[in-house]
Amino acid sequence: MSDNIFENVKHGSLSTQIFELLRDRILNGDYEDGQKLNELALAKELKISRTPIREALKQLELQELVESIPNKGVYVKGFSARDIDDMFEMRISLEGLAIELAIDRMDDEHLNKIKDVYDLMEFYSMKLDYEKLRELNIMFHEVIYEATQSPYFMQILKDIHYYVSMTSRHAIRQKDRVETSLSEHKVILDKIIAADKEGAREVIESHIRKTQQFVRDYFLAHPK
Amino acid sequence: MSDNIFENVKHGSLSTQIFELLRDRILNGDYEDGQKLNELALAKELKISRTPIREALKQLELQELVESIPNKGVYVKGFSARDIDDMFEMRISLEGLAIELAIDRMDDEHLNKIKDVYDLMEFYSMKLDYEKLRELNIMFHEVIYEATQSPYFMQILKDIHYYVSMTSRHAIRQKDRVETSLSEHKVILDKIIAADKEGAREVIESHIRKTQQFVRDYFLAHPK
DNA sequence: AAAGCTATAATTGTATACAATAATACAATG
DNA sequence: CATTGTATTATTGTATACAATTATAGCTTT
Numbered sequence: 001m002s003d004n005i006f007e008n009v010k011h012g013s014l015s016t017q018i019f020e021l022l023r024d025r026i027l028n029g030d031y032e033d034g035q036k037l038n039e040l041a042l043a044k045e046l047k048i049s050r051t052p053i054r055e056a057l058k059q060l061e062l063q064e065l066v067e068s069i070p071n072k073g074v075y076v077k078g079f080s081a082r083d084i085d086d087m088f089e090m091r092i093s094l095e096g097l098a099i100e101l102a103i104d105r106m107d108d109e110h111l112n113k114i115k116d117v118y119d120l121m122e123f124y125s126m127k128l129d130y131e132k133l134r135e136l137n138i139m140f141h142e143v144i145y146e147a148t149q150s151p152y153f154m155q156i157l158k159d160i161h162y163y164v165s166m167t168s169r170h171a172i173r174q175k176d177r178v179e180t181s182l183s184e185h186k187v188i189l190d191k192i193i194a195a196d197k198e199g200a201r202e203v204i205e206s207h208i209r210k211t212q213q214f215v216r217d218y219f220l221a222h223p224k
Numbered sequence: 225m226s227d228n229i230f231e232n233v234k235h236g237s238l239s240t241q242i243f244e245l246l247r248d249r250i251l252n253g254d255y256e257d258g259q260k261l262n263e264l265a266l267a268k269e270l271k272i273s274r275t276p277i278r279e280a281l282k283q284l285e286l287q288e289l290v291e292s293i294p295n296k297g298v299y300v301k302g303f304s305a306r307d308i309d310d311m312f313e314m315r316i317s318l319e320g321l322a323i324e325l326a327i328d329r330m331d332d333e334h335l336n337k338i339k340d341v342y343d344l345m346e347f348y349s350m351k352l353d354y355e356k357l358r359e360l361n362i363m364f365h366e367v368i369y370e371a372t373q374s375p376y377f378m379q380i381l382k383d384i385h386y387y388v389s390m391t392s393r394h395a396i397r398q399k400d401r402v403e404t405s406l407s408e409h410k411v412i413l414d415k416i417i418a419a420d421k422e423g424a425r426e427v428i429e430s431h432i433r434k435t436q437q438f439v440r441d442y443f444l445a446h447p448k
Numbered sequence: 449a450a451a452g453c454t455a456t457a458a459t460t461g462t463a464t465a466c467a468a469t470a471a472t473a474c475a476a477t478g
Numbered sequence: 479c480a481t482t483g484t485a486t487t488a489t490t491g492t493a494t495a496c497a498a499t500t501a502t503a504g505c506t507t508t
Contacts, residue, residue, distance in 0.1 A: 012294055013294055013460090013461065013462095014461075014462070015282060015461090015462095038489075039489075039490070040488090040489070040490095048462080048463085049462060049463040049464070050463085050464090050490090051275070051461085051462055051463065051464090052461085052462070052463095054279060054490090054491090055278060055279055055282045056282075058239060058279045058280075058282055058283055059282055059283060059285075059286050061283075062283050062286050062287070062379075063286070063379075064375045064376055064379050070236055070237055070469095070490085070491090071468080071469050071470065071489085071490060071491075072469090072470070072471095072489085072490080073470095073489075073490070077375065082374075083374060083375065083376065086325070086372070086374040086376070086377055087376060089321055089325075090318065090321070090376070090377060090380070093317040093318055093320070093321050094314065094317055094318065096317070097313055097314070097317050101310070101313075148310070150306075150307060150310040151288045151301065151307065152288055152307065152310070152311060152314070152384065152387070153310055153314060155286075155287075155288050156314070156380055156384075160376065160380075163376070237490090237491065237492095238491075238492070239491090239492095262458095262459075263459075263460070264458090264459070264460095272492080272493085273492060273493040273494070274460090274493085274494090275491085275492055275493065275494090276491085276492070276493095278460090278461090294460085294461090294499095295459085295460060295461075295498080295499050295500065296459085296460080296499090296500070296501095297459075297460070297500095
């Protein structure tokens with residue numbers, strides 16, 4: 001079976017791969033806040049030329065992950081706990097809207113996909129496989145984004161969700177959160193299946209708020 | 225006086241200029257939907273090399289303005305009226321949140337800036353200078369975005385606002401809309417000055433909804 | 449004449465070379 | 479000793495060269 005749900009490995013061009021690599025490094029906190037990213041050093045480290053590096057850096061700049069000072073260089077922009085909290089607020093606003101649009105516009109393919117993802121969530125929740133669950137959580141919400149069929153909406157929500165997912169990954173690794181999160185996704189799925197827009201908005205907003213609170217508590221207990 | 229409010233001409237690197245040029249061309253409808261953007265052709269037209277072109281195209285790809293097919297080329301992605309309408313919905317969701325954050329976090333500099341912008345709006349409304357008003361409208365809302373002091377929030381709202389502003393610019397060019405728009409901005413400004421968060425959210429959402437309706441009507445009357 | 453193969457051209461992807469700007473080190477001057 | 483100016487080096491910005499992939503045209507075959 002080659003169309004495994006996790007098999008998302010179609011590497012694009014080099015610059016795209018580099019973009020994703022550097023993005024994940026930044027979100028992971030591998031670089032210091034304000035650290036300069038030297039093009040030649042990166043090129044040598046990754047054993048490629050500067051061209052794809054530069055293209056990737058240009059993209060990171062647009063995502064606000066680095067700051068570029070002309071003729072000087074690009075510098076990584078760090079995250080504050082408030083930045084992450086703000087992103088949760090954006091998600092609450094946007095996903096409530098997204099799920100209503102999604103219910104209006106989704107087709108059977110989307111519906112089957114989100115059901116499959118949920119089934120896997122049940123499985124990996126039992127196994128407490130946090131990394132798989134993080135990936136599945138991203139997939140679950142991305143199906144909703146894609147069902148809106150609005151390219152900008154999709155892209156923006158994907159980015160925001162990916163950011164918060166990566167930056168708060170350690171906050172979520174608790175058994176009881178896994179269980180409540182699973183049941184929350186079940187409720188969301190049921191509302192989608194019932195095509196209950198108002199209900200879906202309510203439960204997805206509440207779900208994100210709970211996650212937000214969890215992350216808040218974590219950052220309060222683990223100040224940097 | 226060199227710090228003119230419109231004097232925003234600090235051209236960045238070539239690739240940044242090219243990015244902005246191509247973005248505006250696409251938003252303006254200068255290219256056909258699906259048209260291929262040939263790197264060499266663009267380089268020759270703009271009398272530069274392919275390198276800055278490619279860097280700009282990579283950025284456009286991230287903004288969903290073009291689609292890149294590996295080893296084949298990049299193709300412009302057109303807009304539908306629904307896409308634009310969806311962007312208005314996103315603005316309504318996000319700006320309501322943004323203005324509340326902005327009121328909490330804004331300083332005197334932001335406040336003075338938005339007052340100055342409003343004063344100019346009054347002036348150019350009398351003169352019915354649509355292009356200046358479009359620029360001032362962008363500035364007015366961008367002050368709010370900047371006052372949130374949340375980098376992602378700022379960037380996302382700037383992009384969305386710029387998109388809708390550019391793609392619906394012809395829909396707004398009517399004398400009575402200029403007058404009502406001005407008074408709506410006055411109300412928003414007053415709520416900001418009064419630090420009335422709930423009130424501000426209400427009036428800014430209503431303001432965007434009115435603009436949205438105006439654009440809807442226009443696209444209904446002028447189907448492509 | 450239609451379908452398929454092959455050679456050629458065109459285009460994208462990557463690497464390197466050159467140009468312009470900024471950072472550094474060090475000497476000269478007060 | 480501090481400061482300023484200058485030469486050198488390092489780094490970014492842009493252009494060009496080369497490699498890999500895709501599109502095109504013409505020929506062959508049936």
